Amino acid sequence: MSDPNTCPNAIIELKNVGLAYSASIQALHDINLCLHQGDYLCLLGNNGAGKSSLVKIIVGLLCPTQGSVHYYIDRYAISYLPQESYHLPSMPASVWEVVLSGSQHKQHAFFYSKEIKEYARKLLIDLDLLHLQHRSMSQLSGGQKRRILLARSLISKPKLLILDEPNAGLDQQATADLYQLLANLNEQGLSILMVSHDQDAVKKYAKNVVMIDKTIQFWGSKHFWHLNQGDKP
Numbered sequence: 001m002s003d004p005n006t007c008p009n010a011i012i013e014l015k016n017v018g019l020a021y022s023a024s025i026q027a028l029h030d031i032n033l034c035l036h037q038g039d040y041l042c043l044l045g046n047n048g049a050g051k052s053s054l055v056k057i058i059v060g061l062l063c064p065t066q067g068s069v070h071y072y073i074d075r076y077a078i079s080y081l082p083q084e085s086y087h088l089p090s091m092p093a094s095v096w097e098v099v100l101s102g103s104q105h106k107q108h109a110f111f112y113s114k115e116i117k118e119y120a121r122k123l124l125i126d127l128d129l130l131h132l133q134h135r136s137m138s139q140l141s142g143g144q145k146r147r148i149l150l151a152r153s154l155i156s157k158p159k160l161l162i163l164d165e166p167n168a169g170l171d172q173q174a175t176a177d178l179y180q181l182l183a184n185l186n187e188q189g190l191s192i193l194m195v196s197h198d199q200d201a202v203k204k205y206a207k208n209v210v211m212i213d214k215t216i217q218f219w220g221s222k223h224f225w226h227l228n229q230g231d232k233p
């Protein structure tokens with residue numbers, strides 16, 4: 001792991017990243033962006049602006065067709081909650097099994113270690129989910145499932161959590177609870193990259209904002225973004 005030259009303290013750096021799905025679909029071009037340790041960065045843009053494509057490049061699900069992505073943390077230290085995961089078909093697995101399964105890439109034995117089970121229990125307590133541990137995922141509400149998937153993505157103790165519109169389909173209270181939880185995790189040192197259409201949440205919780213329309217339109221402190229919007233910070 002070498003230190004980035006152009007972006008001190010970056011955990012991930014994108015240099016001139018572009019993505020063409022085909023000769024006629026250039027989804028992204030000239031993206032230069034750094035994610036920093038401890039950041040809470042919100043990724044904004046209109047429908048079709050390229051947000052999900054950019055996130056998929058960052059997590060390594062898509063390869064950029066131009067430019068490069070540099071990782072200064074272990075790739076396993078990145079957890080990703082994609083939009084698609086919120087629409088999982090009903091699954092018979094229990095909450096406990098689903099949360100533990102998030103540790104599988106760290107686990108080489110057939111059984112889960114005592115340490116992992118203790119951490120899973122702590123996460124369920126912290127996320128107020130312990131009372132649901134024996135329930136089947138198929139019996140839970142959308143907000144409960146979202147919190148469980150969050151616990152699943154936290155069990156590997158990531159340094160960076162990437163979420164794609166985590167409030168989609170949640171009611172006001174479940175959304176507020178989820179945002180508060182993310183803010184607490186960020187205060188404890190977890191770096192967050194969140195795709196969002198929820199401008200109120202961005203104003204309240206984000207530290208920095210990156211706005212794209214195939215390429216970067218704005219990247220910086222949310223306070224400057226507010227000023228660009230004509231709002232008071």
Ligand SMILES: Nc1ncnc2c1ncn2[C@@H]1O[C@H](COP(=O)(O)OP(=O)(O)OP(=O)(O)O)[C@@H](O)[C@H]1O
Binds near residue numbers: 025027049053
């Ligand atoms: N698999 C694909 N094949 C071809 N084109 C794609 C593919 N996925 C996305 N696109 C196109 O790339 C562009 C960016 O899509 P992307 O899903 O990244 O945007 P987005 O900002 O996440 O949109 P939304 O807010 O609607 O989710 C769009 O024009 C989209 O139609």
